[in-house]
Amino acid sequence: MGIDVAALLREVALRLQPHSHELAERLVALVSEAVPTVSANEDLADLALLSVEQHVDTMLGMIEHGRDTADVEAPPAAIEFATRLAEYGGDISELLRSYRLGHVAALGLFREEVARSTTEPEVPSAVLGSLVELSFAYVDRTSGQAVAAYQEARDRLLQKRLLAVNEAGRRIGTSLDITRTAQELAEVGVDNLADFVAVDLLDAALFAEEPPLDADMVTLRRIAHHSVLEGCPEAVVPTGHTHSYPYGSGPAEAVTTGRPARYRTAADGLPSWIADSAPHRRSVEAFGIHDVLMTPLWARGVPLGIAQFFRHRDATPFDGNDLLLAQEIASRAAVHIDSARRYTHQRTTALALQQNLLPSVVTAHSAVDTAVRYLPSGGRSGVGGDWYDVIPLSGARVALVVGDVVGRGLYASATMGRLRTAVRTLADVDLMPDELLTHLDDVVIRSQHEEGRLPDEISATCLYAVYDPVTRVCSLASAGHVLPAWVPPAVNGDRAGSREARFVEAPTGPPLGFGGLPFETVQFEVPEGSILALFTDGLIEGAGRDPAGGLAGLRELLGRPGPSLDAVCDRIVEGMVPARPADDVALLLARTRALDAGHVTTLELPSDPSLISRARSFATDRLAAWNLDELAFSTELIVSELVTNAIRYGRQPVTLRLILQSTLICEVADGANTSPHLRRARIFDEGGRGLFLVAQLSNSWGTRYTREGKVIWAEQTLPRPSA
Secondary structure: OEEOHHHHHHHHHHHHOOOOHHHHHHHHHHHHHOOOOEEOOHHHHHHHHHHHHHHHHHHHHHOOOOOOOOOOOOOHHHHHHHHHHHHHOOOHHHHHHHHHHHHHHHHHHHHHHHHHHOOOOHHHHHHHHHHHHHHHHHHHHHHHHHHHHHHHHHHHHHHHHHHHHHHHHHHOOOOOOHHHHHHHHHHHHHHHOOOEEEEEEEHHHHOOOOOOOOOOEEEEEEEEEEEOOOOOOOOOOOOOOEEEEEOOOHHHHHHHHOOOEEEEHHHHOOOHHHHOOHHHHHHHHHHOOOEEEEEEEEEOOEEEEEEEEEEOOOOOOOOHHHHHHHHHHHHHHHHHHHHHHHHHHHHHHHHHHHHHHOOOOOOOOOOEEEEEEEEOOOOOOOOOEEEEEEEEOHHHOEEEEEEEEOOOOHHHHHHHHHHHHHHHHHHHOOOOHHHHHHHHHHHHHHHHHHHOOOOOOOOEEEEEEEEEOOOOEEEEEEEEOOOOEEEOOOHHHOOOOOOOOEEOOOOEEOOEOOOOOOOOOEEEEOOOOOEEEEEOHHHOOEOOEOHHHHHHHHHHHHHOOOOOHHHHHHHHHHHHOOOOOOOOEEEEEEEEOOOOOOOEEEEEEOOOHHHHHHHHHHHHHHHHHOOOHHHHHHHHHHHHHHHHHHHHHOOOOEEEEEEEOOEEEEEEEEOOOOOOOOOOOOOOOOOOOHHHHHHHHOOEEEEEEOOOOEEEEEEEEOOOOOO
């Protein structure tokens, strides 16, 4: 039976018209030019239509899950096919190759069957050749449009992902705080991807350097969550609480293996870890949660936790692109969380070291009342090397020290500890402030040479002050450190009125570690009841404030009265130190005391050995007045030995001084710079036992040098009062 080629081509045009208007028009033009009829078998028409249907159905089958992208100027079939490819995310060339080969096979079969079955091959050959040519052109055109549409759809997806990733990079990691970083991750996830986001971290990751994993259960702590609904009603676990997942469950697998996962609770049913947990099951059912993304938080190959993304208001399920976006956001957040974790660990270690190296409790002293404050830096640079100290010295004196090591972190804290120990060691030798800083400068320079560092890499500033309650004189020297302030006592005991704070005027030497330049000691008299304020530069310097403004603010706050030194410290800290200071702050306040004539007695002695008995009588009489007869014998021996040495080996003037405070101190001063030393006398030696007796009769003894000579002192513990 004959076949109407024109009808066949019209049928092809009608079948393809929904997918390509241009192809339909070309087919109609071809029909008008072709021979109107061809004799053929009826089965041939069915085969032709079958080939066309196979052509169309193949394409429709490949695009049945596509998205609506009608805004693209391309045939709908090409648009849908390209969208399918964009979702696929694989090798587009391989898919197009398979697509084209399928059409080539179908059209080739169609041409062979028609050529073999027709009785007039010359007529259908021209028509069918044109049809095959058009079909190949259609395939080529559709493939090209599919590629273009694919690239455009892919570009849109990449642009969307890039914008979300850029936003995540801008909003996540604004601080080195773990909780804040986790909250930023949750907020970015809700704004770009999900309806509810929960961020859980391994409990050990918050405290340990390398968090271990339990083989049976994975314990997580809820750090942050965020939702499109106010108050996060979807959350089952409150922030700060821990919860566990069994090994093999989805969250546990994501944490332990580092592989993300996607779950469709609406289509695939509830996973076991949700179905087995009544609170989780109720939350999923109540809010209609239909899709879950689980992205592990890993950094440097170490598991930190997991971020879970949920959808319930948005009906669109998560796809592969959403999973890639969630992974990208989570991986960026994991790096910031790990940095915050490591910073917190290092800061905690440095702060613990700093606090252990600083005096935990300032020892009470009869010369001064003290109050101290230390505030570590709140910036990203880490804990610094500021320190303070109060050191008891001989003769009822006290040393007040503040210093600041250049740098931040553990190294600065360790350097601070070495310098503080060196200062205490040198203070025991009773050096003048300038001499002590000179020796301390040598210690720093020696450390530079041993460690191969430059002066600006190991450097520090230090202020060393000595207060004598007997003379009420303060001696100090500065190695590049800011000079202290002092407030005179209240007039006539009126502590309610303000007093003007004054800053000490003295030359400031170079910082420790530079060497070559001398330090200078200045002395000034401090009335009893005055307040000395020693501090580091972090107190007066800061964001938006110059040192001059800081000094003016300190002068005003220090001059105002306060019920106690602690209250004055608190007022200064509250008024001058921000919540997160950029630098460490050390503040030391000392209210001076004085020893009156009832606690100090002095005797000038001429260089005459016959007057040693007078010195002994002077000491015993004073002890009787102080009700310390129990110490008369030992004190008499100590005075006799020390005065004898001063008269025999020293120079005028010779002075005996007894000081009563928490201990009994006996001092003998002379004008010579030579120092006696303790030695053990042999059996037949006539001398050499004097200092040995002094050492045996006293708790401690020593020598200190002054501008006029030296002082040899011995200290005895007071007897306990009887019941």
